[in-house]
Amino acid sequence: MTLKGMLTIAELHTLVATEEIETVIIAFTDHYGRLVGKRVAADFFVEKTAVEGTHACNYLLTTDMEMEPVAGYASANWQKGYGDFHLVPDLKSLRIADWLDKTAIVLADIHHQQHQLESIAPRSILQHQLxxxxxxxxxxxxxxxxxxxxxxxxxxxxxxxxxxxxxxxxxxxxxxxxxxxxxxxxxxxxxxxxxxxxxxxxxxxxxxxxxxxxxxxxxxxxxxxxxxxxxxxxxxxxxxxxxxxxxxxxxxxxxxxxxxxxxxxxxxxxxxxxxxxxxxxxxxxxxxxxxxxxxxxxxxxxxxxxxxxxxxxxxxxxxxxxxxxxxxxxxxxxxxxxxxxxxxxxxxxxxxxxxxxxxxxxxxxxxxxxxxxxxxxxxxxxxxxxxxxxxxxxxxxxxxxxxxxxxxxxxxxxxxxxxxxxxxxxxxxxxxxxxxxxxxxxxxxxxxxxxxxxxxx
Missing domain, CATH: 3.30.590.10 (Glutamine synthetase/guanido kinase, catalytic domain)
Incomplete structure (x- = not known):
């Protein structure tokens, strides 16, 4: 039985169709544990993002608390042009964000350009140990x-x-x-x-x-x-x-x-x-x-x-x-x-x-x-x-x-x-x-x- 508030992708489809969910937050934590990510229109999420994921600038794992890019990281820097990494929604984490209006939230794994888990991402580090x-x-x-x-x-x-x-x-x-x-x-x-x-x-x-x-x-x-x-x-x-x-x-x-x-x-x-x-x-x-x-x-x-x-x-x-x-x-x-x-x-x-x-x-x-x-x-x-x-x-x-x-x-x-x-x-x-x-x-x-x-x- 699904835990109250957790959603399957099929349930999300239904809630989007009935306009009970209009926004899906896709997010991950930076070094500090802050959630960073995007708000996605719910119909676009079920059609595209749930299947293909989305992208975010890879500087997000090289910033300080003020969101300033910090020099000296090998993974992303000005010399490499601060490209994107791929956010892959973990649909097992899909849930209602009940404190927000008509919103769901899903946590994402970060993949690098070879479509494998980015080793430096906090969630990846835990998955490696598991x-x-x-x-x-x-x-x-x-x-x-x-x-x-x-x-x-x-x-x-x-x-x-x-x-x-x-x-x-x-x-x-x-x-x-x-x-x-x-x-x-x-x-x-x-x-x-x-x-x-x-x-x-x-x-x-x-x-x-x-x-x-x-x-x-x-x-x-x-x-x-x-x-x-x-x-x-x-x-x-x-x-x-x-x-x-x-x-x-x-x-x-x-x-x-x-x-x-x-x-x-x-x-x-x-x-x-x-x-x-x-x-x-x-x-x-x-x-x-x-x-x-x-x-x-x-x-x-x-x-x-x-x-x-x-x-x-x-x-x-x-x-x-x-x-x-x-x-x-x-x-x-x-x-x-x-x-x-x-x-x-x-x-x-x-x-x-x-x-x-x-x-x-x-x-x-x-x-x-x-x-x-x-x-x-x-x-x-x-x-x-x-x-x-x-x-x-x-x-x-x-x-x-x-x-x-x-x-x-x-x-x-x-x-x-x-x-x-x-x-x-x-x-x-x-x-x-x-x-x-x-x-x-x-x-x-x-x-x-x-x-x-x-x-x-």
Missing amino acids: RGLNELGYNAAGASELEYYLFENSYRQAHEQHYHGLKPVGWYLEDYHILQGTRTENFHGRVRRHLQRSGVPVETSKGEWGLGQHELNIRYTDVLEMADRHVVYKQCLKEVADSMGYAVTFMAKYAEDQAGSSCHLHLSLWKDGQNAFAGEESFGGVACSPVFRWFLGGWMKYTPEIMPFFAPTVNAYKRYQDASWAPTRLAWSYDNRTAGFRIVGKGESLRIECRIPGADCNPYLAFAAALAAGLQGIKDQEEPPEAFSGDVYAAKELARVPTSLAAATELFVQSVFAKKAFGEEVVAHYAHFFQTECLAYEKAVTDWERIRYFERI
């Missing part, structure tokens, strides 16, 4: 838990105020508070309904541990579909907020005196319809299989080398503060929120929750990094360290996560594992992207500097 997993007989199921801040200011107002003096929807910490949640039901009730009707089934929404911070969780599924749901979810929340005169941010650390916003990744492997992590062995108090141990061992071992795929911005690293609910050290433990790797569930629900990624991550890259590391762990039968008991924040002997994007990028560039897992072309491409982000930050003069030095230096 193929490697499938070759070993496994499928991956996952979920990404997103946190965000909601403000009574519009995006335009926030911009005009230089993002100063914004008014969060809450005025005291509202973690799990039903009363504060009720105050935002005009927004959260609306987005829950829109997501449900857009093939993104919702589990819960709740207040979080920050002023105006919330979390809305959607149901787990296979990892590629989960990453698709993640980007549709973010687009829905931003566009609904915009339509209501609100603003929502997925910055990893919006303010130094407020909790960071995370993207906890939940992962389990499945084989022949059963959870491959479940088993009879007792390890750190967890009844598990050797596959669980090895996957966890690989994920933990290689996290420092693939950290930019979990924390891709300069801002992301400001989230890693002790006693902040964000992990600062590499450890695993059962149901312990101070650990970077929290094990939850049992039997068929047994899974690894990685609390390291921030809400600013690109889900395709984050899931790809997790799978690549875990897959290598299975191949090498990599054993994880002993389970940690107690407050991980206080365990100064444990290795820390990288403390800056620059440091993490250096580990990524030097990583033999990353080059093997993703290919040298992908590592070089994304290293350049992360280095460009670091350079942009290093040149910027911040409010912190003006406040500190303007008069008193």
Whole structure:
């Protein structure tokens, strides 16, 4: 049975014929995880685009946040003339965009001129890892838990105020508070309904541990579909907020005196319809299989080398503060929120929750990094360290996560594992992207500097 809001191409034909759908968005994510693409007249989409795809300028995977083309990429540059790549709609991702008028949305794979997946595209990178997993007989199921801040200011107002003096929807910490949640039901009730009707089934929404911070969780599924749901979810929340005169941010650390916003990744492997992590062995108090141990061992071992795929911005690293609910050290433990790797569930629900990624991550890259590391762990039968008991924040002997994007990028560039897992072309491409982000930050003069030095230096 088709999930509510998901469409077959035949169903889309019918909705177009009855003028219930007039526009189809075809989109993909850039490095930052932003959706970019085109709006296509629905009748043209069903006649042409659904069959032949469409084109977009290949500079879209070489730009910075301001959409300026960045020199130094091998894939596209001024010398090559910034040509096109081919957008191939993945019709399995076709769904109603319920928050928009008479609109559907489909996510696209990027093909290069030889009509093969463009290796540097985020969705392609995840698909490459999934193929490697499938070759070993496994499928991956996952979920990404997103946190965000909601403000009574519009995006335009926030911009005009230089993002100063914004008014969060809450005025005291509202973690799990039903009363504060009720105050935002005009927004959260609306987005829950829109997501449900857009093939993104919702589990819960709740207040979080920050002023105006919330979390809305959607149901787990296979990892590629989960990453698709993640980007549709973010687009829905931003566009609904915009339509209501609100603003929502997925910055990893919006303010130094407020909790960071995370993207906890939940992962389990499945084989022949059963959870491959479940088993009879007792390890750190967890009844598990050797596959669980090895996957966890690989994920933990290689996290420092693939950290930019979990924390891709300069801002992301400001989230890693002790006693902040964000992990600062590499450890695993059962149901312990101070650990970077929290094990939850049992039997068929047994899974690894990685609390390291921030809400600013690109889900395709984050899931790809997790799978690549875990897959290598299975191949090498990599054993994880002993389970940690107690407050991980206080365990100064444990290795820390990288403390800056620059440091993490250096580990990524030097990583033999990353080059093997993703290919040298992908590592070089994304290293350049992360280095460009670091350079942009290093040149910027911040409010912190003006406040500190303007008069008193």
